[in-house]
Amino acid sequence: MALWDRIKDSAQTMQSQLVAKKNDLKSGAFRDASMAMCALVAAADGSVDPAERQRVAALIGGNEVLQNFPADDLRQRFNKYVDQLTADFDFGKIGVMQEIAKVKKKPAEARAVIQIGIVIGGADGDFDAQERKVVRDVCFALDIPPAEFDL
Template sequence: MAFSNRLVSPAVQRTDPAGAPPGGSAGAPSVPPEASPPGAREDRWGTAFRDAALGMCAVLSAVDGRIDPAARMRVAQLVGAHEILGRGPAEELRHLFEDNCARLIMDPAFGHAYVMAQIAKATEFPEQAAAVLRIGSTVGRTDGELGAHALTVIREACQVLRLDPVEFGV
């Protein structure tokens, strides 16, 4: 499976940089593209956001010591369609996601701690932290609802990112 825009159908709705659908966002307001000078958006939404978002995707995909194949596909589609994450090199994004997944499978306790440290990279930027949680909510929804594992992970990520879980409906 490759992280590429080819996995995403043209009908997939684009998201704003914070991960919210166009026309409104849950949580922190997004910054319109024209509000940032060229190059500034890439700096602001750089590696810390990428690492945190892919860490969140991996920890939500890992349930009971395995990675759900359906969750991998949801992550691939989300990353390919996301305005900021979709700009990154597909192979690099896939490698980061797979590395996090491997850590979670090989040593669940250490892997979980490592991935939470990746998520914590977005703590300094509240807008990015909120976007990471919205991405997590999207990935964690199975059949339209957040399962028990996803709720637990998102609540823990809220603590790590110093955000109120109520703001994200958990």
């Protein structure tokens, strides 16, 4: 199976698992951590061009699990985190990781945030090394072994 097919299958599997847990993923901490994760993946290479920002925003708006929250609220939070990361990636990453860490004590939410990162990273068919690295960093921050997600 080609790498692209494995990435696509993995992203679809992750999305299916997320949908199954949709009713358990309604907290504000999950919402904020998910948007922080989306911004982190989008900015993994250190920048986010307008087309990429729009593409990720569209993926967020179309994600069934994230439909538990108002789309405008999600977009506003995503843009805030992207702005932090693009202003100064290293400093912005600290704040974004602190936001993500708020779900650490809720394993289902923590794993769902990681899965959202994988879904967003793999949505364009290229879950590249930089995207994989930031998702791995999140795994370590949440005390979840990256191997659990084939990272």
